[in-house]
Amino acid sequence: xxxxxxxxxxxxxxxxxxxxxxxxxxxxxxxxxxxxxxxxxxxxxxxxxxxxxxxxxxxxxxxxxxxxxxxxxxxxxxxxxxxxxxxxxxxxxxxxxxxxxxxxxxxxxxxxxxxxxxxxxxxxxxxxxxxxxxxxxxxxxxxxxxxxxxxxxxxxxxxxxxxxxxxxxxxxxxxxxxxxxxxxxxxxxxxxxxxxxxxxxxxxxxxxxxxxxxxxxxxxxxxxxxxxxxxxxxxxxxxxxxxxxxxxxxxxxxxxxxxxxxxxxxxxxxxxxxxxxxxxxxxxxxxxxxxxxxxxxxxxxxxxxxxxxxxxxxxxxxxxxxxxxxxxxxxxxxxxxxxxxxxxxxxxxxxxxxxxxxxxxxxxxxxxxxxxxxxxxxxxxxxxxxxxxxxxxxxxxxxx
Amino acid sequence: xxxxxxxxxxxxxxxxxxxxxxxxxxxxxxxxxxxxxxxxxxxxxxxxxxxxxxxxxxxxxxxxxxxxxxxxxxxxxxxxxxxxxxxxxxxxxxxxxxxxxxxxxxxxxxxxxxxxxxxx
Numbered sequence: 001x002x003x004x005x006x007x008x009x010x011x012x013x014x015x016x017x018x019x020x021x022x023x024x025x026x027x028x029x030x031x032x033x034x035x036x037x038x039x040x041x042x043x044x045x046x047x048x049x050x051x052x053x054x055x056x057x058x059x060x061x062x063x064x065x066x067x068x069x070x071x072x073x074x075x076x077x078x079x080x081x082x083x084x085x086x087x088x089x090x091x092x093x094x095x096x097x098x099x100x101x102x103x104x105x106x107x108x109x110x111x112x113x114x115x116x117x118x119x120x121x122x123x124x125x126x127x128x129x130x131x132x133x134x135x136x137x138x139x140x141x142x143x144x145x146x147x148x149x150x151x152x153x154x155x156x157x158x159x160x161x162x163x164x165x166x167x168x169x170x171x172x173x174x175x176x177x178x179x180x181x182x183x184x185x186x187x188x189x190x191x192x193x194x195x196x197x198x199x200x201x202x203x204x205x206x207x208x209x210x211x212x213x214x215x216x217x218x219x220x221x222x223x224x225x226x227x228x229x230x231x232x233x234x235x236x237x238x239x240x241x242x243x244x245x246x247x248x249x250x251x252x253x254x255x256x257x258x259x260x261x262x263x264x265x266x267x268x269x270x271x272x273x274x275x276x277x278x279x280x281x282x283x284x285x286x287x288x289x290x291x292x293x294x295x296x297x298x299x300x301x302x303x304x305x306x307x308x309x310x311x312x313x314x315x316x317x318x319x320x321x322x323x324x325x326x327x328x329x330x331x332x333x334x335x336x337x338x339x340x341x342x343x344x345x346x347x348x349x350x351x352x353x354x355x356x357x358x359x360x361x362x363x364x365x366x367x368x369x370x371x372x373x374x375x376x377x378x379x380x381x382x383x384x385x386x387x388x389x390x391x392x393x394x395x396x397x398x399x400x
Numbered sequence: 401x402x403x404x405x406x407x408x409x410x411x412x413x414x415x416x417x418x419x420x421x422x423x424x425x426x427x428x429x430x431x432x433x434x435x436x437x438x439x440x441x442x443x444x445x446x447x448x449x450x451x452x453x454x455x456x457x458x459x460x461x462x463x464x465x466x467x468x469x470x471x472x473x474x475x476x477x478x479x480x481x482x483x484x485x486x487x488x489x490x491x492x493x494x495x496x497x498x499x500x501x502x503x504x505x506x507x508x509x510x511x512x513x514x515x516x517x518x519x520x
Contacts, residue, residue: 057430324481326434351431351454353456
């Protein structure tokens with residue numbers, strides 16, 4: 001049997017995949033989160049991820065974990081992410097200083113509120129995406145694990161000495177996500193019900209001072225809880241003791257965020273993609289756009305603001321393959337079946353358990369970005385039909 | 401029953417070998433979401449990639465363990481890929497291969513050897 005193969009990434013054999021599953025524990029360079037022992041006790045399969053040994057799944061498996069999070073609640077260990085405090089004598093100074101690195105209205109962020117943003121570079125690309133919270137006398141930011149060191153260096157270079165940049169490495173970060181998250185957390189602190197999407201508060205939960213935000217990265221309602229490392233396992237066990245809560249690994253975290261249309265740094269956004277191409281213009285508030293009181297003033301603002309006005313050359317879109325074959329990262333997209341040159345590429349793709357079908361995201365030339373546009377994705381040498389789809393694939397459960 | 405290092409099981413009946421993947425492989429692959437089978441009647445050579453199997457984690461190939469002709473494929477798996485996880489060593493066989501030389505199976509592992517292989 002012959003099969004024309006244009007592999008965009010190495011296709012793996014069963015043997016390699018099976019072997020890979022056993023590899024995770026050998027690398028001594030890897031760091032561990034305060035919940036490492038708990039993961040192992042819970043039967044997690046640990047894998048290297050962004051320099052950490054992280055649970056990719058537990059005994060229940062990726063599909064069941066995904067479905068449980070959408071139906072009830074899932075507990076995620078996201079302690080590998082970087083928690084950073086920015087502090088200046090005048091809090092507004094810290095906000096304005098951070099605005100020199102992100103195209104976000106930080107100075108206008110009310111106390112007790114959080115906002116999504118991204119660091120840009122001189123070319124208007126994205127260096128990382130992050131959450132920014134106004135916690136009164138300081139800003140609390142959470143950055144991706146893989147970008148943590150670079151982000152710290154970037155902030156220190158740009159903000160110090162007027163603003164102190166402190167990595168908080170004495171705290172774990174847990175995410176409780178899903179429609180039951182509110183009821184579960186309310187058993188520990190009833191007033192949690194009053195928090196709205198993107199509110200942040202300091203709350204005593206399970207005896208520890210927790211920094212809680214009503215947010216997450218699954219498309220579900222939920223909370224992210226920064227907890228002192230010494231209290232992290234107790235808190236995790238307390239939450240897991242609720243019958244509606246299961247521990248969830250990175251595998252399901254990826255399929256959940258993909259169905260929710262959320263970008264994964266290093267895949268759907270990177271140092272070359274601009275926020276406008278990525279469909280993240282909503283996160284650039286009017287005050288930072290052309291004509292706004294604090295327009296520009298962030299790296300790459302010329303390109304980014306021009307794209308806000310004129311539209312980008314390519315756009316991130318949702319992609320719904322017609323058949324059952326998943327279209328994964330790297331799959332080339334074509335305007336028609338026999339086309340010579342691709343008009344785009346998949347940046348994240350896989351099976352969407354909630355959708356019950358393959359789902360993907362990718363970049364296409366702007367002229368092919370309209371919802372329902374029919375394209376072809378090349379999978380193992382075959383051009384298979386795929387449609388541009390509305391993002392997100394699932395309706396968000398946020399409590400606004 | 402014979403086993404390959406690719407985690408296939410081979411069940412010989414007359415001159416027809418039924419091929420599937422082991423429970424160990426199915427567990428390691430995770431939830432299977434897509435299966436692509438070869439055409440019935442296809443002539444295959446050992447190590448041809450004749451089945452594509454995708455799990456929630458990644459895509460992988462299943463190789464033809466022997467030279468032969470595909471005489472039957474398990475179409476149910478195309479509609480219900482999850483069966484590979486439910487019953488990998490039973491109902492969820494992938495294809496049946498008519499072979500000319502049954503002695504070609506001799507080089508593959510028996511159950512005890514396979515168990516030792518995956519214990520490594």
